[in-house]
Every structure is written in C-alpha cells, then in structure tokens.
Amino acid sequence: MKKVYVAGVGMTNFGKLNKLGRELALDASIQAINDAQIRPKDIDATYVSNAFGIGEGQIHVGPLINSSLGIPQVPSLTIESACSGSSAAFHEAYVALSSGIHNVALVVGYEKLTMNSTSENTRYFAMASDYWFEGVNGVTFPGLYALMATAHMKKYGTTEEMLGSVAIKNHRNGFYNPKAHFRKMIDMETYRNSAVVSYPLKLYDSCPFSDGAAALILVNEDFIQKNSELVQVLSSVRAGSMAALQDRDDFTGIPGARIAAEKAFKIAKLSPDDVSFAEVHDCFTIAEIMAIEDIGFFRKGEGGKAELEGLTQFDGKKPINPSGGLKAKGHPVSATGIAQIVEIYDQMLFRVDKNRQVQNPQIGLAHNVGTTGGSVSVNIFRRAK
Amino acid sequence: MKKVYVAGVGMTNFGKLNKLGRELALDASIQAINDAQIRPKDIDATYVSNAFGIGEGQIHVGPLINSSLGIPQVPSLTIESACSGSSAAFHEAYVALSSGIHNVALVVGYEKLTMNSTSENTRYFAMASDYWFEGVNGVTFPGLYALMATAHMKKYGTTEEMLGSVAIKNHRNGFYNPKAHFRKMIDMETYRNSAVVSYPLKLYDSCPFSDGAAALILVNEDFIQKNSELVQVLSSVRAGSMAALQDRDDFTGIPGARIAAEKAFKIAKLSPDDVSFAEVHDCFTIAEIMAIEDIGFFRKGEGGKAELEGLTQFDGKKPINPSGGLKAKGHPVSATGIAQIVEIYDQMLFRVDKNRQVQNPQIGLAHNVGTTGGSVSVNIFRRAK
Numbered sequence: 112m113k114k115v116y117v118a119g120v121g122m123t124n125f126g127k128l129n130k131l132g133r134e135l136a137l138d139a140s141i142q143a144i145n146d147a148q149i150r151p152k153d154i155d156a157t158y159v160s161n162a163f164g165i166g167e168g169q170i171h172v173g174p175l176i177n178s179s180l181g182i183p184q185v186p187s188l189t190i191e192s193a194c195s196g197s198s199a200a201f202h203e204a205y206v207a208l209s210s211g212i213h214n215v216a217l218v219v220g221y222e223k224l225t226m227n228s229t230s231e232n233t234r235y236f237a238m239a240s241d242y243w244f245e246g247v248n249g250v251t252f253p254g255l256y257a258l259m260a261t262a263h264m265k266k267y268g269t270t271e272e273m274l275g276s277v278a279i280k281n282h283r284n285g286f287y288n289p290k291a292h293f294r295k296m297i298d299m300e301t302y303r304n305s306a307v308v309s310y311p312l313k314l315y316d317s318c319p320f321s322d323g324a325a326a327l328i329l330v331n332e333d334f335i336q337k338n339s340e341l342v343q344v345l346s347s348v349r350a351g352s353m354a355a356l357q358d359r360d361d362f363t364g365i366p367g368a369r370i371a372a373e374k375a376f377k378i379a380k381l382s383p384d385d386v387s388f389a390e391v392h393d394c395f396t397i398a399e400i401m402a403i404e405d406i407g408f409f410r411k412g413e414g415g416k417a418e419l420e421g422l423t424q425f426d427g428k429k430p431i432n433p434s435g436g437l438k439a440k441g442h443p444v445s446a447t448g449i450a451q452i453v454e455i456y457d458q459m460l461f462r463v464d465k466n467r468q469v470q471n472p473q474i475g476l477a478h479n480v481g482t483t484g485g486s487v488s489v490n491i492f493r494r495a496k
Numbered sequence: 497m498k499k500v501y502v503a504g505v506g507m508t509n510f511g512k513l514n515k516l517g518r519e520l521a522l523d524a525s526i527q528a529i530n531d532a533q534i535r536p537k538d539i540d541a542t543y544v545s546n547a548f549g550i551g552e553g554q555i556h557v558g559p560l561i562n563s564s565l566g567i568p569q570v571p572s573l574t575i576e577s578a579c580s581g582s583s584a585a586f587h588e589a590y591v592a593l594s595s596g597i598h599n600v601a602l603v604v605g606y607e608k609l610t611m612n613s614t615s616e617n618t619r620y621f622a623m624a625s626d627y628w629f630e631g632v633n634g635v636t637f638p639g640l641y642a643l644m645a646t647a648h649m650k651k652y653g654t655t656e657e658m659l660g661s662v663a664i665k666n667h668r669n670g671f672y673n674p675k676a677h678f679r680k681m682i683d684m685e686t687y688r689n690s691a692v693v694s695y696p697l698k699l700y701d702s703c704p705f706s707d708g709a710a711a712l713i714l715v716n717e718d719f720i721q722k723n724s725e726l727v728q729v730l731s732s733v734r735a736g737s738m739a740a741l742q743d744r745d746d747f748t749g750i751p752g753a754r755i756a757a758e759k760a761f762k763i764a765k766l767s768p769d770d771v772s773f774a775e776v777h778d779c780f781t782i783a784e785i786m787a788i789e790d791i792g793f794f795r796k797g798e799g800g801k802a803e804l805e806g807l808t809q810f811d812g813k814k815p816i817n818p819s820g821g822l823k824a825k826g827h828p829v830s831a832t833g834i835a836q837i838v839e840i841y842d843q844m845l846f847r848v849d850k851n852r853q854v855q856n857p858q859i860g861l862a863h864n865v866g867t868t869g870g871s872v873s874v875n876i877f878r879r880a881k
Contacts, residue, residue, distance in 0.1 A: 112595075131628065156734075164623070165550040168631070171578040171624040174739035174870030178626075184755050186734035187871065188584040189576040193556040199573040203588055210497075210595030238549070239556040241563075243516065246553070349541075349571035354559035370569050485559030486572065 112209045113331040117342040117492070119147025120453040125323035125441030126292040132164060132223035132324075133172050137179050139324035139446075140219045144180075147328035148336060151180040154328075155213035157187035158204045160196035160220035160445040163235050164189075167223050176219065191445065193239035193481030194394060196220060197325065198349075198448030198488035205347040205490075208331040215334050220450075221324035222443035232320045236444075239482050241355035252394070253317060255356050255483050257309035260397035262362035264311065266412065269400065271311060273415030275302040277396035278315045280424060281432050285439025287464040292321045292441025316396040321441030325449035327456070342459050345474075345491040346378035352484035363412075365484035368405035372478070375489040376407075381474065383407035386491075388430040388458065388469040390451035392480040393438050399423075402478050403431060406489070425467045433458060433467045448479040448488060459494040498716040500593045502727040502877070503600075504532025505838040510708035510826030511677040517549060517608035517709075518557050522564050524709035524831075525604045529565075532713035533721060536565040539713075540598035542572035543589045545581035545605035545830040548620050549574075552608050561604065576830065578624035578866030579779060581605060582710065583734075583833025583873035590732040590875075593716040600719050605835075606709035607828035617705045621829075624867050626740035637779070638702060640741050640868050642694035645782035647747035649696065651797065654785065656696060658800030660687040662781035663700045665809055666817050670824025672849040677706045677826025701781040706826030710834035712841070727844050730859075730876045731763035737869035748797075750869035753790035757863070760874040761792075766859065768792035771876070773815035773843065773854040775836035777865035778822050784808075787863050788816060791874070810852045818843060818852045833864040833873060844879040 121142025123135050130138070136159065144151060157173050164170040173187020192199035197220025204216035224232055233253075237246035245255065263269045279302060285291035297315060305314040329344075330336075352367035353359050359366070376382055383406055391406070393399035400414035408429050409417045417423060423431035434440045434454035437447060455475035457463050475492045506527025508520050515523070521544065529536060542558050549555040558572020577584035582605025589601035609617055618638075622631035630640065648654045664687060670676035682700060690699040714729075715721075737752035738744050744751070761767055768791055776791070778784035785799035793814050794802045802808060808816035819825045819839035822832060840860035842848050857879055864873045 133628075162555065163550070165548070165620070168623050169627045170547065170576055171866060171870060173577070174736050174867070175626060177736055178739040178743065178870075183736050183738040184752065186736055187577075188581075188588075188734075191555055191574040191576065192558070192572075196573075203573075203591075206588075206592050206595060206597050210591060210597070212591050212595070235550070238553050241560060242554045243518075349573075351559050351562055351568055351571055353568040354563040358563065367569065482556060482559070485556060485563075 113211050115208045115331050115344040116340050117456050118328045118330045119143050120327045120456045122325040122453045123323050124290045125321045127225040128322040132167050132221050133175050135324035136219050136221040137176055139326035143326040143328050151182045153215045154217045156216050158200040158218045159189045160200040161189055162191045162444050192486040194444050195479040195481035195486045195488050196445035198479035202347045202349050204329050214331050216329045219326035220446040222445050223322050224320045225322050244355050253309040256395040257312045259362045260311050266363050269415035273419045274396040275299050276418040277399045278302050281436040281438040284433050284467045285435025287466040288435045291435045291439050292319055293439045312395050318394050318437035318442040321443040323443035323446045325446045325453050341495050342456050343493045345493050346375040347490045348375040349488050354485045356483050364401050364405050367484045367487035371487045371489040372406045375491050379491045385474050386476045387473045389476040390454050391478040393436040430469045451477040455492050497594045498596050500716050500729045501725050502841050503713045503715045504528050505712045505841045507710040507838045508708050509675045510706045512610040513707040517552050517606050518560050520709035521604050521606040522561055524711035528711040528713050536567050538600045539602045541601050543585040543603045544574045545585040546574055547576045547829050577871040579829050580864040580866035580871045580873050581830035583864035587732045587734050589714050599716050601714045604711035605831040607830045608707050609705045610707050629740050638694040641780040642697045644747045645696050651748050654800035658804045659781040660684050661803040662784045663687050666821040666823040669818050669852045670820025672851040673820045676820045676824050677704055678824045697780050703779050703822035703827040706828040708828035708831045710831045710838050726880050727841050728878045730878050731760040732875045733760040734873045739870045741868050749786050749790050752869045752872035756872045756874040757791045760876050764876045770859050771861045772858045774861040775839050776863040815854045836862040840877050
C-alpha cells in the first residue's frame, strides 16, 4: 500500500450561487490544481460526486470537467452516496492511489440546489432515504432526525440547550469562514425562538440547502512534489447501516459510523484521544452530538453535555467543526465530504482565520454521513511534523 | 496486484418490467450470489450503478440492497457514468479487489425507464451529453450518432445495408436470448422500411429504453472457492473523450475507445486477434461498426464491410454481440455494462442457447460507452483452461 497525500484543495463559496453546477465543479477543480501546483495533464483519473444533477439537466459531468481542463482522455465517473457522496469519491480515489493503479487524482464534489423550492429539495433529499417506506409516508429528513433527537433526549437527558450549543458554536465558526453560507452569530434566545421544523428540531438546528463545490488533488508517494507531503491520509473507511430507521433497534446513534470509526482508528493505529480536531456531519444539531459519541470522542450520552460545556469549541479540548459545519458553512450535498477535508487541510497549513484556527492540528478526522447512516465515511489525516 | 475473477452472475429479463428499480437490482444480486455459491456475509463492498433513479423517486439504493441482504454494515455507493455506469462500477470493484483492500464485491447495475414517455427518456439521456451545448439545442443521442453515421458513410463508404446487417444479426442473436427485450428476427426489408429516427438512423438502428438489472460477484485470489476461478479479469481500463461532439476533429470513431482498448490489450498482453468474441456498445448500429474498428478487430473503415460479410455472426470469424447487444437484448442504461460481462461469463461456461454459443470462448472483451464516448470502459476476460 502506497502512502497517499492531499496535495492541494479548492472550494467555491457555499450559498446561493449564480453559476451552473458544472461551472462550480470546474472552479473548485482549477483552484485545487493551482493549490497543488500540478498541471492538469498530471491527473490520472477524475472522481466526481453529485446527487441531483437531474434537477439541473446535466449529469455525467466528469467528461465536461476533463474536456475543459484539456485532458479529455482521462477517465472519470460520478459517485452518489446521498450526503456522503464526495467522501465516497475520495475513498475510491484513495483506493486507486494507495494500490498504485493511479498516482494523481482530482476529486470534486458539487451540488446546485437553490433554484429549487424548499419542498422540491426536501423531496429530492427524501429520495435518498428508503423512499417507498419513509419518504412516501411523509417522513423526510427533518422528521427522521427529529425521531433520533427525541430518542436521544429520552434515553440520555439531552436538552434543547445542548442542541442549541451546537448551533451557536457552528454559527460562530462560520462567521469567521469567508466561504460559509451563513456568516452570522446567533445566541441561545435566537435559537430558542426559531421556527420548529420537526419537534424538537428548529430552523437553527438544521443545515441549509446550498450550492457549492469542493475539490482536492490526491497524490501517492510515487508523485511527490514540493509541499505535497504535508497532509497524509492515514485511513479511509466506509460502512453502512440499516437503510430505514424503522428497521433499527436504537435511534440514538448511527451503527455505520461506529463501525467506520473503529476500523479507521485501527488502520491508523490511533485512538479517538489522539485526534486534534474533527469535521463531523451536523446536518442537524443532534447529528453532531451523535457523531462525537459514535466516533468515541465522548462517552455515549455525554455528547450534549460536552457541547454545552464548550469542549467542542475551536479552542476547546476537542474542536469540532471549526469550519462552521454543515449548519453554518452550508450543505451542498455532494460537496460536503470534500469540503470537510478542505477544512482539515487548511487547518493543518494554518491558513484559516485565527478566530477558528485550531492550535495544534496534528491529527484531523472527517466524518460524513449519507441519509440517517445508510452510508458513512470516516477519514483520518496526519500533518507532517 | 491480486488476480481477480468473476465468480457468478445474475440478470433479470430486460424489457418493460412491473417492478421497482430497487427490486430489479435485488433480484439480479440474489441470482449472482446464488450463482457464485457465496453467502451475502462474504461480501466486503457493494458497487451499484444507476443513472436516472430520480425519475422513480429513489436514489442511494446500495444501503437498501445491503439491508435486504442482511448485510447493512457493508459499504456501498452508486456510480453513474452515463450508459457506461455499470462497467465503471465494475472497474472500481476490480481496483479494490486487485489491490486487496476487499476480497469479495457485489456489482449491480439497474435502470427503470419504461414508466417514462419516449420524449422524457430522450431528455433524460440528453442530460448525460454536454447538455447546455448539445441537448438544449435539440441534438439528442439519435442526432449525435446520426452525425457520426453520416461522417462514417462519407469517409468510408459505409452503406445503409451495412448498418442493417448489424441490426439483423443482433436481432437474430436476441431471438435466442430468453432475457432479451426483443425476441424477433428481422430481415433487410423490415429494416429498410422502418421509420427514420434521425437520418440515416432508423428505428431498427436504435436500441430501446429498457428496464432491467444485471449483477455479478467479483472475487480476488484470496477468496477462491469451487468454480470461482473459471473466468479471470485480465484487464479493466477506462478512458474518456472530448465531451461534446462539436469539439472533436473527427466523428468516425471514439477516441476514448481506442485509448482504453489499446491500454487493455497492453495490460492483458494480448492483441485484438487473440479475442474470441466481444460484447460491444451498439446503442445504434453505427456504434457497433465504430466499436469493432476502434478496438482493432477490423481496420478503420472496414467495420461495415465485415458486418455485411457475416464475419461478426456468432459462428463467424469474430463473433460480436452474441447476446443480441443493446439493440435486441435491450439497454437499461446502468445495467448494460454488467449485462455484457454476464454474457461473456455465460458464454465461457457454455450455458447459452446453442444457436448463439460461441465455439471457443477463450478470450472475451466487453466494450461499454457513455454518451458519444465521454466515458469508455474496456474489460478483457480469460476462460481458465
């Protein structure tokens, strides 16, 4: 197995953007190529992630990107894995590079959603659940995560204030992220007074529908240039869970996340305590609380308390979502997994705003969830000393 | 690099089917699991291919399949690469198995299309082209392939009769394939009199919109059971071409197909003459003629003549599409690439109708094209002696 490194990253602003999805994907890709100081012709394969291109009228975007980059001969494909699509694409690139089949890969995730209405987008998203059992019966994602939240509240005494702490922290971090969808701080009163989406989840518990793209260049040890060995991929693991929530015994965590994290730590020969900071999948505030428990940063049932006590602040004991997370940075579905890795890379290169810069970003972890856990990716990164 | 084998295959009928896409995918998967004589829990990863699930209201089908198989923990993802999606999924599984990251993979492609009107499906398909330049200007796939056909006719003197020979041969083979969408033979007069879709391409030059699923179990040398080493994957290569036809110098062939075939032969240490038979991408009759030239079975410009002379018949010098091809077997987009491999496997195990059984199926090649060549896969297989 060859060593694999992130050599450069790129990301558009997240939010409501007046460009086509293919343009966003190309913008982020060019940024990543320039950041990595490679030439397009160095790229052996392009891994694209997108879920809802049908809504825009364009799928099969890899050949468009490669044609625009002047490398039409390079193979590409599009990967969908609900909200974890681009971390799945990252994993496929990692496998090809670690095995030496390719040496340099472009990985890019994008989504264009804001031209749709909220109800259209809610329906699109529901298509990634077990639609014929969940979606058609009216249980869309806010409802599914609300079921998880109430179960967590009942079993562990998790409170509305704990959920609110996640929202307030992530909005604060997003305020200092120039590419974030939402750049405004909120307080507990604003949080409490926001409209209920699906009890107990309110507007400020929920991530937005965003447009955006994120890209990175992945290289293996056979293609090492100046600076390209700064951030190493220690492990990249994917797992799944029972697709429909109704088929699970317990709603207070995500089985696939526990499996993926455990395996990722084993391969990286690390424990949760070794992780300096993490980007986790906070599509709803409860999701962040479950994530930090599933990964093993905090004991089961104690995630909410940790959030309330500030342990997950950017300068806390275990910084979580210094980017602002899906909650504030935004959630352009198939861009999110790569955007998490962009943040880890930028943190490790000390090039983010000092108000969200983690102090000693030695080991970073990215945790990306598709639906309620049907697909989960956990990737662990190390900064070269 | 570990050796990789096809250990078993499964396929639904192709045509208008009264099942959901997810059911078709599961049906084919269970067939493949039984054929390979493995247990679901042997599977390390599931690679799904689908392009138009949005139309049916269900994407992210991997977790549904795995949940139904009792292996919810297993990672899955969905791959789209236009009409070459499932050969792209096959390639991803091949990479993971040859590198030893996984030992056993389920690869399944499916599509559910017949609930849409022809115009809806034509528009869906066009979304895989360079839609904002081709599709929105009214050039859908029949038109794009018609441009390639007229260019080929002008440059090489390819005739309507040569195109017709492809259709007649593939309909004949499909007649003997119990799973084919069309099981009727046609003659040259029927072909000539069929309605023009886009000159020179007529109804009988064109493959249908089909429902269907095809699956296979891929294993590496670390997981060898009885019979599982019968069909070895010698090489699996993907490449691309300029996405839009307008950006190419020449319309008479597919650049990515030539690149992929050349590389696949090099890795397999074989030449086109070594291939016993092939399944190629005949979405339109002209596509088969270009394919057998691009792969190198026949010299450029001589593909049409070879078809007319019967060299590509199941008992000819170079049998092409003994399954009936996309033309007669049908074309459920993201099932097609795997369905080609299903045919190669069944031919190598001598379990197809004697009226289309290739005599000495030692080396088989599968050639699968996305759009007009934006994505191309070439996979080469060897029957164990």
